[in-house]
Amino acid sequence: GDDCGLLSRVYSRGVSRWLGLLDQRCLEELFIPCGVPACPVENWILRSNFEVDFLGRGIRSWECHAGHVNLVLPSQADLDDMNRNLLAHPEFYTESCDYDSQALRRFRLCPECAVSEGALVLAVHDGACKQWPGGGAGGATHKHCFCFKCTGKWGESCHHRKDCADCGVQQVRLDQAGSRLELGHVDGPLLLAALEDPSKPFPPTVFRTTSGVQEVPGDERHASLGMTDRAEILAEMRRGTS
Numbered sequence: 001g002d003d004c005g006l007l008s009r010v011y012s013r014g015v016s017r018w019l020g021l022l023d024q025r026c027l028e029e030l031f032i033p034c035g036v037p038a039c040p041v042e043n044w045i046l047r048s049n050f051e052v053d054f055l056g057r058g059i060r061s062w063e064c065h066a067g068h069v070n071l072v073l074p075s076q077a078d079l080d081d082m083n084r085n086l087l088a089h090p091e092f093y094t095e096s097c098d099y100d101s102q103a104l105r106r107f108r109l110c111p112e113c114a115v116s117e118g119a120l121v122l123a124v125h126d127g128a129c130k131q132w133p134g135g136g137a138g139g140a141t142h143k144h145c146f147c148f149k150c151t152g153k154w155g156e157s158c159h160h161r162k163d164c165a166d167c168g169v170q171q172v173r174l175d176q177a178g179s180r181l182e183l184g185h186v187d188g189p190l191l192l193a194a195l196e197d198p199s200k201p202f203p204p205t206v207f208r209t210t211s212g213v214q215e216v217p218g219d220e221r222h223a224s225l226g227m228t229d230r231a232e233i234l235a236e237m238r239r240g241t242s
Contacts, residue, residue, distance in 0.1 A: 032072060034064040043068075060118045073118045073174060073181060082109070082120050083171050084225050088236050090169050090191040097148075099129035100160060104148050105188075108132070109170050111151050112144040114181045120172065123148070129160070171205045171221070182207055186218070194218070195230050195237075 031044040043064040050072065054062055061071045074082075086107060093106040104125055113121040125148050128134050132148045133141045147158035151167050158164050168185035175182050184207035194200040202218025222228055 032062075032070070034066070034068050035070045036064075036066070036068045039064060039066055039068060058119065058121075071118045071179070073178075074120050076174075078120060079172055079174070080225055082122070083221075084227060085122070086170050087186070087191070087222070087225070087227060088233060090186070090188045090195070091237055092188075093125070093240070094127065097125070097130055098127060100149075102130050102149050103166070104130060105166075105169070108146075108148055108151060109172060109183065110142065110144050111146060111183055112153070114172055114183055118181050130158075131160070171216075173207070175209070182209060184208075184216070191218075195234050198230055 033044050043066050045062055063069050092103040095103045097104050108123045110121040110123055113119040123132055130148045131154055145154040149166050150158055150164035152158035168188050171184045173182055184205040186205050187203045190203035194202045202222050204215040204218050207214045
């Protein structure tokens with residue numbers, strides 16, 4: 001009798017813990033929790049509300065009822081997809097853009113959107129000058145304005161009179177704390193050379209962070225993204241971006 005009572009109590013406690021974990025998982029599926037530890041569930045935001053009211057307007061930050069500001073960053077799958085898209089086209093799509101006569105890539109991540117706002121916004125160059133978007137800071141189509149060659153902020157780091165240097169092929173990752181996005185770069189000519197010559201290693205991604213320069217080995221990067229078939233990458237690149 002005592003043994004049965006003990007087993008019953010142990011079983012009940014186990015079921016209670018399991019139900020508690022299940023309830024927590026259900027809550028986390030329905031809500032985005034506040035990032036401040038111990039901030040109660042009544043301050044959390046419904047995922048459906050966040051997707052409509054914030055993501056739908058290009059906003060990735062939200063403030064809980066206690067006043068804590070939270071930033072919802074892209075998933076690892078989203079980061080991997082973006083990195084694959086950028087690595088698939090290391091070539092310049094034009095050797096001489098309008099007005100500036102500079103060689104430019106077709107795609108760029110907006111650096112301010114990524115670093116300041118945690119958003120992945122892919123900019124597409126359409127044959128105009130190196131200023132993106134054209135028509136002045138802020139432009140008519142996007143709130144940030146940058147150089148499509150060096151990705152510097154337009155009017156501050158770069159302008160039409162500056163003969164800037166290409167920054168290479170962009171890559172993006174979460175920082176070590178998982179609290180913001182970091183941008184790195186891959187040497188474009190070395191990447192092209194590695195694609196055309198299998199004996200050459202893929203060049204690394206170079207991240208310049210507050211703690212110094214960090215390199216991710218190129219072969220490791222391409223393997224993790226499933227991009228080891230060089231012939232397939234070259235074929236995709238040669239199909240163009242138009």
